[in-house]
Amino acid sequence: MASVVVDHLTKTFKVPVREEGFANSVKSLFHREYRQVEAVKQVSFALEPGEIVGFLGPNGAGKTTTLKMLSGLLYPTDGDADVIGYRPWERDPEFLTRSALVMGNRNSLNWDLPVADTLDVRRAMYRIPRSDYEQRRERFTEVLGVGDLLTKPVRNLSLGERMKVEILASLLPAPPVLFLDEPTLGLDLSMQKRIREFVGEYAAEEGATILLTSHYMADVTALCERVIVIHRGSLLFDGDLADLSERFGAGKTVTVTVAGEMPDVSSYGEVVERGSSKAVLDVSKDTVAGVASRLLADLAVVDLSIEDPPIEDVIESTFASGDAAADATQEAPRT
Amino acid sequence: MRNLAPLYWAEAKMSMQQQAQYRGVAFINVLGFLIEPIVYLVVWRTVAEQAGAINGYGVDEFTAYYIVWTLVRVFNLALAPGAWDWWVSSGRISNDLLHPVSPYHRNLSGFAGAKIVWIAVWIPVAIFLALLFRPGIQPTLFQAGMLFVSAWAGYVIRFNILYVMGLLSFWTTRAQALIEVVIALELLLSGRLVPMAVMPQWVQDVSSWLPFKWTFEFPIEVFIGQLTTTEIWQGLGYQAGWILITSAGYVLLWKRAIKKFTAVGS
CATH class of the missing domain: 3.40.50.300 (P-loop containing nucleotide triphosphate hydrolases)
Structure with a gap:
């Protein structure tokens, strides 16, 4: 159980609302307006x-x-x-x-x-x-x-x-x-x-x-x-x-280290960070396997890791999707 | 019925420790209480010296009245209702509402504990006043014992009245105006300003229907010999009645008040 x-x-x-200014302050003495705030x-x-x-x-x-x-x-x-x-x-x-x-x-x-x-x-x-x-x-x-x-x-x-x-x-x-x-x-x-x-x-x-x-x-x-x-x-x-x-994480984080100078890797995914021999890429979940194969085939890879994005990023993405959903609901026509 | 005795003792003990830690502040507070009664004492002694006794109050009675007044004032100090405004509007009361015991019990016992320290501080002050003004009264052991009982009972009544007023802060954050009116009524009808015997008859009649005199004048009169034994027992009965009425007021209002709590700010 x-x-x-x-x-x-x-x-x-129930929250009182009042427009700014002296006139509205006087008006609120006689007529108070409230609005309902749904917290939960x-x-x-x-x-x-x-x-x-x-x-x-x-x-x-x-x-x-x-x-x-x-x-x-x-x-x-x-x-x-x-x-x-x-x-x-x-x-x-x-x-x-x-x-x-x-x-x-x-x-x-x-x-x-x-x-x-x-x-x-x-x-x-x-x-x-x-x-x-x-x-x-x-x-x-x-x-x-x-x-x-x-x-x-x-x-x-x-x-x-x-x-x-x-x-x-x-x-x-x-x-x-x-x-x-x-x-x-x-x-x-x-x-x-x-x-x-x-x-x-x-x-x-x-x-x-x-x-x-x-x-x-x-x-x-x-x-x-x-x-x-x-x-x-x-x-x-x-x-x-x-x-x-899985649901809200937009992609995977691929970190690749090569021998020598890091070439341009923007064709493999969104470059989040780039150093002399190391790059961090944001790659969509669907294509990550293919991108990893290509990186291994095309470059002199010393090290390669595939990780979920930091949980903070996932949470941020979750809230952003919540914002979008709520905004869409508010904008939807009502009958 | 929950046994609250261990909690009352623990809270009172903690409050005593707290007051003892700030004993200098306690001493200054007690000295502060003296200004008001000494003004009354000097004025009414002068009146009695010039006009003679008024309804049983001569120089000795007025002197004794205002010296015992200082003790009763220490006894009936209670949580100021104004404190609730901040307590509720800031959400600070949330901490207390999370406990399985209403803050009423903690406040009642906490103030009771603090009084023990305040009374200890009051004793040398009272001796000084008695030596200075030499009130001509000879209280019996019975009267002293009844003063002790009636002063505690007066404390509970006054605590309840102020507590009920404080609870209005759950409905409005501007309860102070109403509180001021009640405090003014208390000043006039409790015997705090002057003994009720000095007031017009109609004021005495009004005060007999209200709880205020049982918090202030009654314990004083018990000690200075203004009441017969029968009147003392009857008075204790009235105090018990007012404790019941004000406690019921608290219980009824408290249940409604906490439903109004919005826990803003906490």
């Missing part, structure tokens, strides 16, 4: 227990709004959701104990006191048995390498240190469902890696279901086999990360 089932979830915000439109998906799924989309796509509905912060306008047997927005205390939303660059700890004091309050709030609390705290502290931070006031921690203790605090109740919204936002590479490893270990040990949003593709490729792409509030793709490349 799925841990998370999302069924045509929709969220519309009929989104449906399901997550199996233990799955780690990347939830991708450009800024404003509706990712965070969806996570907020699934964590009980927002009421949807329409649709339904079931998270470990609960309807999130009913805010059952048991549901709020067994799920967690961690938002990057947000502070939920007491600013003035040592981290350990906030953790102690969390223990009382989530009614974690003391033995479980001590065992988890010790384990998480070790994995995250934050032992020396527990006695420091939160205001004295760096962003990366604070994010690690935020995650530690959120996971103390050992929630079986975890929503991670940009957990590595603003962190340096080593801190990102540390957090990724911790999330991976937590999921493996606890069998937790995780829905992860991140603009850092390294987070997604390291943790998620499956991704869900949302764009302008609508679901654009739901499947394996490899399939995303």
